[in-house]
Amino acid sequence: MKIMATHNIKGGVGKTSAAVSLAYLAACDGYRTLLWDLDPQGAASFCFRIKPKVRGGVKSLKRDPFSLEQAVKATDFEGLDLIPADFSLRNFDRIFTRTKNPTRHLARLLTPLRQEYDLLFIDCAPSISLMAENIFHAADALLVPLIPSTFSVRTYHQMLDYFHKNPPKKLQLLPFFSMYDKRRQLQRDLVASMSDEVREMLNTSIPYAKNVELMGVERAPVNQFAPTSRSAVAYRNLWREVKVRALDDYTL
């Protein structure tokens, strides 16, 4: 099982939209896909019409890693399952801080699911926290949506600094531009300069588009309800690029 996580220290940059879309496209491609909604706010679960889970909560995971398996729900789409968000996740850091190897918990929890799925997408809550460190440890690739602004350039560099100090074992960084408004000169300039400067930057950027916002209204992936829209095409291209870059069984 390959693990990919959407991550950014900031909120509202398109992490959830990307996780939902890519997980859906992966399943359409025949990969057995699981999406884990790790943001207590549960936006990804909402998009798939799945209620957040409350019983037991994150504490039970500490006792019995197999309870994660029982939390899995099928979405309405063939080949795509989801672990719903849980409000108790907000206590993750507090519960796991004082354990041995506090950054390895997530990886261990996933063991029973490894044979069942080809791909796991994790939709992260914004922040750098113990939970995020756990994800950096478990994941193979980190999808980082960046809004073309000077601030997000700085955020990205901060993230790189963090990884320089705490080098992860295998993590591949896959930043891409999100909510890109081509009409704005400033954004155009920034995208051009960043693409040169950051070598790992993906070529596809996700445009600022109404249809992405509509995912929260339609409660379905944009590629399902508006498959020919600009944003759906963009997510499809993004997925194609991610496949080539992060899945070694895939060649063009």
Place this chain on the structure above:
Amino acid sequence: MIYAVSDKLSRKRLKELLSDGMDVRVEVTDDTKRYYLDTFDWRLLRSGMVLEVEVRGGLCLLTWRELGSGELLLSRTVRTLPKSADDFSNVGQQPRLKQVLGRRRLLAHASLRGSTHRFLLLNDDEKTLMRVELRRDKVISSDSSAYTQMQDGVYFFPYRGYDKIFSHRLRRIAKGAKLSPPTEDPLISALAALDITPGEYSGRPTFSLDPARPSIDALAEILGRLLQIIRCNVKGAREDSDPEYLHDFLVAVRRVRCLMSRFESVFPEERVKLLQRDFSWVEQEATRIRDLDIYISRFEDFRAGVDEEYREALNSLYSFLQGEKQKKLWQMRVALESSRYLRLIESMDHLLQGCKDADTLPPTASIAIDRAACNGIWNSYRVLVETARGLPATPRSERIYELHQISKHLGYQMDLFRSLFPSKRMERQIRAHDRLQRRLNRFRDIDLQYRRLQSYITRMTKAQAVREISMEAVKQLIADRKREQRKARSRAVIQIEHFTRKKMRKRFKSMFKQPPKGGAV
């Protein structure tokens, strides 16, 4: 989970039962196309599984379920129909499927057309919690000229994480609509409608023979079964829908030839001679393609044998082999459709019919089969020992080919007559022989590849302009085959020595030289 509908279950009633106060969405497809996939020898079916594909809007919905119970093993959308287990790599390495299918191809055995009503049970978020399908299908004959209406079926699809509501609604509907499990799986009904009887087939039939039976009788039974295998595979072999058809066809032909030559004296002499000549011709035609099939199916291993930068360049060899196969296939098709072939099968039938008529048979025909089998096996083994005597460390290929041939005959007899001997001891001898045969087969395959490559390379350059790098790649491959050939040769020699050593000779002697007690005439 599958249920048959006995009384006419109205869609309205089904919707009511499923709903029980919740929302139900109905989707209707008026022309669903479904196929049942399996290997030519029904490997899935025989392991109790069904692979069904529904073509819907350019996508294929794949359902892998258990036979009878309809228990879902996998359900996935894919873009193209899978051709073999390899095509499932994206769908997660399904080791179970791979184990069952091996390298065999998946073929569409039955096609269905019909209408499907899909009922989705929704919660207040309009999330689907389960799905029920009412299917009304027709089975279409392979030439699309006729169809048979199938019994209506209700299919239940659970969604992970919503088990409770699933079992509740399942019970409710089963009771309310008086559903009963179908008496047989829809796949079986579909095949019955098409007059296909699966599962009977085995490329390696086993026989339990009465030791006292007159040998002509027992041999006629065995030959009859082999002829059946030849008949059932000839079409698939001609069409090349799966290389395994040809394989089974060829093995059966070889076994027939082996029995007729080993037990020549049991049959009317003149007729057997003619049959032998024609079977030998069929074998030749088929062997050429089988060798190419082995080549093509293991091509990736060959690639691994050359340096990385040359692997790509082997593509021209690959297409050359494919082209070669098409040519030979065409030749074989002509042969297997010829009146000579049809006459051969007919005369074989005749011969077997005649075996019941004691007057026309030579006196040797009435010797008990266990005695005849002992003689046959013992003689073959003796010839093998003779031929292997004084084998040098690196014998010439021809010598190993000869041993290969004798050993094959020995193996066929041991396998076909195994029921006549104490099973434990027999198994041991068969295992020992298998080891030898594998080594000999490997040597033969590699040696042939090595020799043929030399001629291919000349013919390739004659037929088309071949890039320098491709030539180099093929040369590397030849060198690699040469190395492998050397290895295979010495391994074969070791195994031959092992199989003809004193202890082994003693065992063969004690088992086969003296006719076993009882049964002897």
